[in-house]
Each structure stands twice: as C-alpha cells, then as structure tokens.
Amino acid sequence: FSNGSSTLAEERKRTKNTFVWGDMFRDAPMRKRFALAALIGFFTQWSGNALLSFYTGKIMHIVGINNPRTVQMIIFGWTCWGLVAGTSVATLISPRYPRRTMFLMGTIGTGLVYIVWTIANSKAQTGSPKAVIPVLVFMFLYTPFYTLGWGSLTYTYLSELFPYHQRSQGIAVQQLTGRIALFVNTYVNPIAVFNIGWKYYIVYCVWIAVEALTVYFFFPETKDRTLEELAFMWEGDEAWNKVRERMDEVMGHQGHELGPIPEEEDNAGHVTNERVVNAVTP
Secondary structure (H helix, E strand, O other): OHHHHHHHHHHHHHHOOOOOOHHHHOOHHHHHHHHHHHHHHHHHHOOOHHHHHHOHHHHHHHOOOOOHHHHHHHHHHHHHHHHHHHHHHHHHHHHHOOHHHHHHHHHHHHHHHHHHHHHHHHHHOOOOHHHHHHHHHHHHHHHHHHHHHHHOOHHHHHHHHOOHHHHHHHHHHHHHHHHHHHHHHHHHHHHHHHHHHHHHHHHHHHHHHHHHHHHHHHOOOOOOOOHHHHOOOOOOHHHHHHHHHHHHHHHHHHHHHHOOOOOEEOOOOOEEOHHHHHHHOO
C-alpha cells in the first residue's frame, strides 16, 4: 500500500503543472515512452497481418490456386486455426516469458514467413507446382508467430511502460498510429499487390527486419517487475529516492497510529510479546 500510494503521489507531483497532453513532451523518459507507443501502433498493423487478412484470395491466385471453392476452404481453415492458435499462444505461452523475447521471436518469425513466401512465389512464376506447399504451410505458421508479440502483449506492454496517470494517453497514441497504419494499408496494399504481385512481399521482408532491430535495441524488459517499479524506470534514482522517502513517512505514520504491540503476561507471570515470539519462531 505504501509503495503504491507513494508512487502515485510522486506521479501527481510531476504532472500537476502540465496540460493534459503536455506529458508527451515533459522530459526525455516520457518522450521515449510515447515514441514506443507510436511505434507499437505502426508495428501491430505493418507486420504483414493486414495483407494476409484482406488479400488471401489474391495471395492464392498468385501461386496458382484459382478454384473459388478451394480458396474459400483455405480461408475458412485459416480463420479457425487463427482462433485456436491465437488464443492458445496468448494465454499459455506469451505471458510466461520475457516480453522482449516474445516480441523478438514473433517478429523474426513473421519475417521468416514473408521470406519463404517471397521465394516460393518467385518459384511459382517459373511454373513450379510445388511452390504452393510452403506458401500454405507458412501462412498457417504466421498466426502463432504474430500472436507471440503483437497479437497478445500490446496492451500488457503499454500498461507496463506508462505510469498510471499517462497510461490512457499512451494507449491513445498507440491507437492513433495504428489507425494511420491501417488507413495506409487500406489504400496502398491493394494497389501494390495488383500491380507488382509477389514482389511487394519484399517490402514487408525489409520492414519486418526494421521492426526486429527496433525491438532489440529500444524495447525495455518489463516482466516480473511491479507497476510501481516500472513507473520510474527511466527517471533514475532521484525519482525513486523521493518515492522511498514518502514510503518511510507513510510507514512511520501507520506505525504511530497503531501504537506499540501490547505485551501479554503468561501464566507464570512473565511478560511476553506473543506476536513477536510467533513471528521469529520457525
């Protein structure tokens, strides 16, 4: 209690002199948080998921699958697989391991999927009938890779990056950049896919590599730390020292209100402190 209340008090002290969105530019640590929130918004939409979700039929056509019934069966199977794989990964795997590890594994995995797609599609243009197999296999592998990071940890990670008073603003920035990325996807993806076909996948291969490098160099690890510990992870010792001082004041005030632990007399007339004895006796 003292930890949480002291952290919130220090957060209020730091934000009371700024307008509601002034925290975005308040200091270097806060600017870093909002920059990461903006990047996360772009990454959740520009990791290849929009292309696969909206243009699966065109992807199948590029590798020679033109039967409408076959295409619909593939889309239906992939959708069902997305429900099973997505919920399983999000509930059983992603929360158990370090955040950066999950983001890196997921991003690198989606990048490998697009590399295989690019190679397979280039082979399909030469008339190789076997090129369709890796395209279908890695299409189904894409879902668990994406869910490892961007599909399951986005809001968990944002909640851990931001202090309590700026958390909603950070999520709002992530939503804004995510909608901008989705808007670009809506108007760019169809034009690119229908004009240059599989060569457009190369753009995603390069972009996902940029995402992986960004995660590796700039995303901090937040797992197994309390929200109070994470509130000032970039502010340095000064902020933490103030929190500790306030914690000491709160604990001292509580101890004064409770008063000394009453002493009790045992049957032999000896004065004992039963709670202290019980506390130290193994």
